[in-house]
Amino acid sequence: MSDFDVQTPTAFDPFADANAENSDAGSKDYVHIRVQQRNGRKSLTTVQGLKKEFSYNKILKDLKKEFCCNGTVVQDPELGQVIQLQGDQRKNVSAFLVQAGIVKKEHIKIHGF
Numbered sequence: 001m002s003d004f005d006v007q008t009p010t011a012f013d014p015f016a017d018a019n020a021e022n023s024d025a026g027s028k029d030y031v032h033i034r035v036q037q038r039n040g041r042k043s044l045t046t047v048q049g050l051k052k053e054f055s056y057n058k059i060l061k062d063l064k065k066e067f068c069c070n071g072t073v074v075q076d077p078e079l080g081q082v083i084q085l086q087g088d089q090r091k092n093v094s095a096f097l098v099q100a101g102i103v104k105k106e107h108i109k110i111h112g113f
Contacts, residue, residue, distance in 0.1 A: 035112035
C-alpha cells in the first residue's frame with residue numbers, strides 16, 4: 001500500500017439533522033412552549049401549536065387558576081392563536097397539558113434559556 005491510497009472522509013454536514021428537523025417543525029404536530037424576557041426579571045411564557053378544536057379561553061382560564069398568574073390569548077397572523085402567561089411557567093404548563101390529556105408528552109417542545 002502506498003501513501004496515496006489513503007481515503008479521504010466524505011463530506012459531513014453537521015446541520016443535516018437540524019435541517020430535517022426544521023422541515024418537520026413547520027408542521028402542526030408539536031406544541032411549542034417558549035419563554036420571552038421582558039424587562040428586568042419579568043418574563044412571559046407563550047404556548048403555540050394547540051389544535052384548533054380546543055377552546056383556548058377555557059384552557060387559559062384553567063392555567064391562570066392553577067398557577068396564580070395572569071394571561072391572555074393573542075391572535076397572530078402567522079402562528080394563529082397563542083396563549084401568553086405571566087412568568088416562567090414552562091415546566092408547569094407542559095405538566096398541565098400532559099395531565100389534562102390535551103397533548104402527549106412527546107409532542108411538546110420546550111424552548112428558552
